[in-house]
Amino acid sequence: MADRVLGGRYTVQDKIGIGGMATVYRGLDTVLGRTVAIKTMLPQYAADPSFAARFKQEAQAAAALQSPYIVGVYDWGKDGDTYYIVMEYLRGTDLKSGIGKHGALDCRKVAQIGSQICQALSVAHGHDIIHRDIKPQNIMVQPDGNIKVMDFGIARAKNSHLTADNSVLGTAHYVSPEQTQGKELGPTSDLYSLGIVMYEAATGRVPFDGDDAIAVALKQVNEQPVPPSQVNPNVDATLEGIILKCMRKNPAERFQTADELRRVLNDYLAGRIVNLGEATSLITATPTSQLNRTPGGRTQAMPRAAVSPTTTGRIPTTGASHASSMQVPEKKPMSKGKIAAIVIGVIAAIALVAGGAMALMGGNSATKAMPNLEGMTKDEATAKLAEYGDGFFVVSTSEQYDDNIEEGKLISQDPARNTQCEKGTQVSLVFSKGKKPAATVTVPNLKGMTPSGAESALAELNLKGAVGDSVESNDVENGKVASQDQAAGSDAKEGDTITYHLSSGVGKADAGDHSGESLSSAKSELNSLGFTNINVTHAYSSSVSKGYVISQSPTGSQSKDTSITLRVSDGPDPAQSSSNNSGNGNSNNSGNGNSNNSGSSSSSDTEDSETGSEGSNSSN
CATH class of the missing domain: 3.30.10.20 (Trypsin Inhibitor V; Chain A)
Incomplete structure (x- = not known):
């Protein structure tokens, strides 16, 4: 795949990640000259029309989401048998890796990350898109500390029917109980997952864990989390209450919108009073993974104290002596097969497990x-x-x-x-309905643009560009677009190719010498050679007929932007003609008989009104 060019534009470089459906590469957008991330569908899925449709939906859904906290999607397409999505290339590390390296984060940082994720989810939910896979692996922490939510690969618009199956597609550690059970999802499902992300960020560990996804999913449905402060005493009461309200099993008892949760987190960060209502205070911690083996090999849950609500939302523990007095009935060990049977009955969304069990049980x-x-x-x-x-x-x-x-x-x-x-x-x-008809777009004016600028302008309208033969141009500098075959402002279809021509600069031609020709003939011939800067001056002339060229300057080979001056005759000078005298052999000049005066006079030429005379005058 390396060095392959997709869509005639995106050069694939090194691999940077691989997921369940796609491989992600670092790449280069050769038109805009920027680094991008290119996600390509794995070959085993590319041939499946349902997966291809889902991949296409992912691109369209993600491209519609514009937020500083959502990774940008620039383009998508199909090249041969390869489906690809071109995305913003992010620098930084994912939140999961950050927690693994540095451990639990301080409360303010947890709240700041949660608030930014809420802003991303608010945009998605506003488009009727539920992310369905909010987890630290999909939260990129950038060098400036801000986050971007990635991978809408399993997101699904409410009004869409595209899905590979009804299975839980997200990671079991972060899915909501209703997602685990295959129920209809809403914004509160993403907020449950966000609560688990904040729990892990605040404590350094996930609230529910187990040997396999089935065991974890079962805990998501049936067990309450250990309050974060019992894992990390540095978690304050208010943040703990916010996290636990997000993680309520009943969606109606959680925050109902991402905006509502964001406002609460921002109030917490600003030091304002946070009202979490009654739902959070009713949470009671129950045993999760702390198990004790009895001498007989039976598994017994470790006792945990009951809790009571406080006004702050903290879930305090009772004294140790009280805890030790609690009697917990022993449980017979439950085999993994029985757990699977329970999950199949409760977690209908895990299609592969459910399908296998139904086949075994006869449906x-x-x-x-x-x-x-x-x-x-x-x-x-x-x-x-x-x-x-x-x-x-x-x-x-x-x-x-x-x-x-x-x-x-x-x-x-x-x-x-x-x-x-x-x-x-x-x-x-x-x-x-078959292929979507190409949309009609207006052809842009490319004149004066660089080739890259012209390609970008066309790409924005889903048009393609092609470079034709270079042309000479008096008004466009060398290397820029001088003309285009399809006129600016005309209609074209998306996907059409617009051919444009680059300027080779001003050319040269032989201007010749058009003296003695009529003005109209001289101008026409010069124009046909590419000379458009023609100046005309006038002068009297007794030797050149009126309207004909007396002289031209300059002549011969010239740059086509050179100014050519044509000096045109206005005919004989009237004043010169009226000064000719004839008589009886005498003249007004004294002499011995005859006297001849000869001479010529002219005035300097001007472009607007000029006079001049050429010739000889005689008198007797």
Whole structure:
């Protein structure tokens, strides 16, 4: 992949990361000359239309989000079999690595990071996009200390039906209980994940851990976190209350919007009183991972004191003596298989586990697996669903343009294939309208631009540029755009190619000598040679007819921007003609008979009004 050029513009350089669906490279935008990050879909997914559609959706969704706290998406496309997204190249380290290296952060820094993440989420939620994968690995801390939220790879707009399956796609340590259970997600799901991020930043560890994702997911649903101050005594009461309210199991008891949480964090940072309501004060700590082995090998939960609310939101512990008096019933060890069975029943969203278990258990007679409708037309898909019985699936269809899916064929289905569905399940099917018609754009005026400037101006309108033959130009300097084939202001379609021509500077031509020619003929010939700076002066002449050129300056080979002066005859001087006298052989001059006076006179030429005479006068 290294050194490959994608889209004729982006040079792929070294690999900087790899995820579940894509590889990320550092690259160079050869048009704008800037370093970028290029995400390319892994080959095993690029051939799958549903994954390709999801990858495309990721680019479109992320590109719409403009915030100083969200990584910028510049471009996306397909080159051969490779789908790619071009993003802002970030310098710094992810928050997960920072916590691993430096340990728990101070309370103010935790709140500052949380506030900035809230601003990013506010923008996303305003576009009806739930991130669904907020975790420290997706929070980049830049050299100036500010953060950017990355990877909207599993984000999904509320009105979109694109998803590979109903499984939990995020990391188990950070997903909300409702995401673990496959329920509908809203903004509060991202706020739960943010609460866990702040918990880890404040304590140096995640609140729930286990041997595998299933065990962790089960704890997300059923267990309460150890209050942060019991892990790190430096966590103050107010920040602890904020974090624990984010992590309430019931979404209705959390902060309801990212803006609400941001205001609370900003109040905390400013030293103002923070009102967290009643929900947080009701949290009771329960055992999580502290287990004690009894002599008989049975696992017994370590006792933890009950807690009571305070006005500050702190979850205090009771005395040790009280804790030691608590009686905790012994539990029989639960096998991993039984845990999986419980999770399958509760965590319906983990599709791979659930699908395998349903196959082993023979399924549920009250549910049916969603069929795979990939590649079907609307008639074929609806007929297939009708086979399951009248009213089992309630089908709604819609259409959208898709450059990669044949017109009339299915783009996506929701629920995804193999999902266990009950009677009355709402099914949304999206079918392709074929390639989206190119939008009409107005051709920009490229004259006077550098080649890179012209390419940028065209790229902003999704137009392509092509350099034609160089042309001479009297008014555009060498190397800049002198003309373009498609006129500025005319209409073009996105993707069209606009050919432009660069100036080779002012040329030279033989101006010749047009003395004796008519003015109109001389000017026309000079114009045809590229001389446009022509000055005309007038003078009387008895030898050159009126309207004809007496003289030209300069003549011969000249630069085409040279000023050419044509001196044009106005005919004989009237004053000179009236001074001619004829008589009886005598003249007003005394002499011995005849006297002849001869001479010529002329006046200097001017461009606006000039007089002059040439010739001889005689008298007897």
